Structures are given as C-alpha cells and as structure tokens.
Amino acid sequence: MKEVTLREFATREERRKSSLFKAFSVGGFLGPYAICFALFFVFPLVFGVVMALCSFDGKTMFPSEFVGFANFEAVFTNPVLAKDFWGSVWNTLRFALIIVPLSILLPLGLALLINIKPPGYKFFRACIYLPGIFPLTATGLILLKMFDYHYGFFNAFFGLTLDWFGETWSAWLLIGYFCLWCGIGGNFIILCAGLENVDKSLYEAADVDGCGAFSRFLHVTLPGIKDQLFLCLFTTFIGYMNLYGQVYILASNTPDQDAMKSAIYRIQDMLLGSSKGYGYAAAMGICLGIIIIFISVIELIVTKERKGGHAHEERFVSWQKSR
Template structure:
C-alpha cells in the first residue's frame, strides 16, 4: 500500500515537472501565436483599425463577401497562382537534379553544396536588391543580351516581364534549400536496392524511376507542400521590386502583399484579417489535395 502511494506521488511529481519545463514554450506559443490567431479571426468579422480600435464595429461576413468582389484580390490571387504553378515544379526539378549530381561520385562535393545553398541563407531583401541591379534597363542581363543583338526589356517595370523576373529570382534563391532535403532523402535510400538492380542489369534510368523516385515519395511530398506554402506566401521579393505597390499595374501584386497594404497602409485590419484566413483556407485545401495524392499506402 505504501509502495503504491510512493509510486503515485512520484508519477504526480513527474507530471508536474514535465509541465513546468513545458510552461515557457506553452506561454510563448499562446501569447505570440495562438492568441494573435484567435484575435485576428475575431477582428476579421469587424470593421477594425488599430488607429481607432474603440470605433470598431461588428460587420459579420461583410469582409469575406467583399473578397469575392474585390478586383485587386482576384488579380493578386491570379498572380500568386501563376507564380506557384511555374516556381514550384521548376525549383523542385532543379533541386532534385542538383541533389543527384552532388550525391554522385564527383570531386568538390562540399564546394557545390555550399555554393548552391548560400542563396538560401541570404536575405531575400538583399537578393531582391541585387536582382534589381541585374535586371534594370542598363543592367548586366540587358548588357549580355545586347552583345547578341537583343534589346532586353525594363524587366521589373514591364507588365509582361515583372512577374517572370520575380519567379527567376525565387527559383535561384530557394532551390538550394530543397536540394539539401532531397540529398538527405537520397542518402537514406539503402544501397542494397541499387546493388540488386545492378545484378539484374538495370541501367541508371531504370534505377532512377523504379528505385529512387518511389523511395523519395515522402521527401517529394514534404518539399512540394513546403514549396507551395512558400510560393503562396511570397511577399519580400514583390515588395522590394515594386516598392510595395505591386506594380506596374498590379503585375507583381501577391496575396500577402495585398494583405500587408490593406492592413498596414490602408489600416483596414478587419478586411486584411479576412483575406489572411481565406489564404489559409486555400493553402489548407491544396495541402489536403497533395496529401490525398501522396497517401501513405503509395509510399
């Protein structure tokens, strides 16, 4: 009986100390993440401004209904969707090819890993400024094109070329991150599978499509989800190259940039919060669709 009481007391102490160690994390995540999310969801049903929060009033679903009639939001959604459709597959294909090259028996593996990964850890603002100089009217890119008799456009000031220029920037700056993840997945594939394939006389293409790709499905799913979320949340590049306007003629306006302008420039935080939750619903839906396509039984 006394032994059982001692065990029970020890169990209670372990629970207490466990929650005591977790308390700083629980408090921080409640104050800085869960709390703001709940508050933002509440004000998404209000006509709300931080300049005069006392004058806020409940408007119900008005903010959400307004989104479907907002031409700028539709343009931002189209731009962001086009951006994602091109950036996601291209950067993942390039990242996979680079990881295959680095995983092969070549000299200078460490150099190539660092060279491809450096843009990932570089500030997106700094990268955007560099690309502004590269793609300006008399910049390096147009100078190179001029040597071949081609007259390049004013890239970031062109309605036609502004968004593709940001796509190029995004692919170059983020491909290293997905390359490292693919590389980790490649190194986790058992060598016995390739040895057995060699015994059966399989060539490199057969091994790639029948061993490498099937074994990389969980990694591909992870990279695909993270890449899609990242592209739908694009903000820094569009803000820097357009000076926050999303121009020219909303050609670089993205959903997050429009949310930022609405909330912190127009001070319409209620409508901005509603758009943020619509964006959350879009990302959640796309993630669930990808989860269905990459079911565990298919791994």
C-alpha cells in the same frame, strides 16, 4: 481519526512526490514551448479570426464592432475589393504552378549530381546552399542593379534594351529567378539527405535485374525519396502561396501593379493608412488560408500511397486455389 499504516503512508507519500515530480517535469519541459505556442500561434490565429469578424474605426488597432461575416461578404461582392484580391490570388496561383515544380525538379537534379560524389562535391553542395543564407533584400538590390533598364550590367553586356522591371512578364520572370536562386537550397539539402538514405542494396538488386540508369531512378531512387519529395512539395507550395518579399523588392516600380500583386502583398496594402482595412485584410488572409488548405488536401489525396490492403493476398490465395 482513521488509522493509517506505515506502509500506506509511505505509498501515498511516494505517489504524491512522484506526481509532483511528473507535473514539474512536464511543466518544465513543455511550459516554455507551450507559452510561446499559445502567444505566437494560437493567439494570432484566434485574434485573426476575431478581426475578420469585426470592423475597425481607424483610430486604434483594436476591433470596434462585431460585424459577423460582412468582411467576407465584401471580399466576394465589393467590386474593387473582389477584383483586387481575387486578381492577386490568381497571380499567386499561376506563379506557384510554375515555380513549385521548378523548385523541386532543379534541386532534385542538383542533388542527383551531388549524390554521385564527384571530386569537390562538398564545395559545390555548400555553393548551392549558399544563396539561401543571403538576406533577401541584399540579393534583390543586386538583381535590381544588374537588370536595371538603363544602367544594368545585363542589358549592357548583351546589348539588350529591355525594361526588365517595367514589363509584367519579365518582372515575373525575374521574380521566379530570384525565388529559385534563394529558395532551392533548402529543398536541395532535404533531397540530398533523402538520396543518402536510399538503401544501396536496392541499386545492386536493380543492377542484377538489368535495370538501366533511368529505370533505376524511376523504380528505386524516386520511391526511395518519396517522403522527402512530398515534404518539399507541400512546404514549397505553401511558401510560394505566401509570396511577398521578392515581389515587393523587385516589382514595386512596375507600372501595372494589379498584374504584379501577390495575395499577401495585396493584403499588406489593406493595412495602408489607418486600421480601417484590418477587418478586410483578416478576412482575405483567412480566405487565402482556406485556399491553401484546400489545395494541400488535394495534393495529399493525389500523392497518398495507394496500399493494396489484402487485395494482393486474396488474389494470391485464389490463384493457389485455382491450381
């Protein structure tokens, strides 16, 4: 048997205990999150991909046969599936293109006003955020009643005869209003926090340089809250590409359903009846995900900070040499 000195034994024991402690620490802190992450993110993601590659027999929620990319092929080539899905994607994209800028500009304007800190600004700040905490269904039902064609308060008050939820354009208008009403609170809080953190000395310097209010906003405020603006842009865009609840509540009774269906709503429709549509629904979900990733990457490239690298330094050196 190999002889071990007391020092060696003590060191080894210490190392063993230390490794065990580290393992338990990591496991204890990371474990619960890792389990939830695996269960509720990794598994659905992987299973979603598997579903997209399988067919379903309508009897169970489990896939019955591996069909490769047949579901994706159907999403692109089957006339009714392609018409319905890509039509709904187009509806969603058009809506997102309008609502995303509004969902950033409106809270930005409000945040700028609140940032002036007028009397009672805390009350107004709370009021602006408040609609976001009401349940979507409750707000939707109030809107349905308010804008009802026959008994609605809005038509009665203004003497209008417009069927707000009967016409496609007005239904989308109200969905947009609904989204803004409920959705601007989050972006507003993020932008308020961003404005609070803009270095005040920069404003002083801008004043000294003779900047006007607009120049200050353009050259100090906007660059100062750039990170928050990008965060809002990405999360809002992704959020509205997944639009569902607002359309479901307000436009389920609009006669032209093809013009009202958002992409997620259409995917949800595929789950009607039995499980036979699950494979197509999963394939549609993945296609939508890819579209969102693609547009987000374009956004990322467009909004990426252009750093000069050593260009400025090199130009300065060459200028110095030229003197």
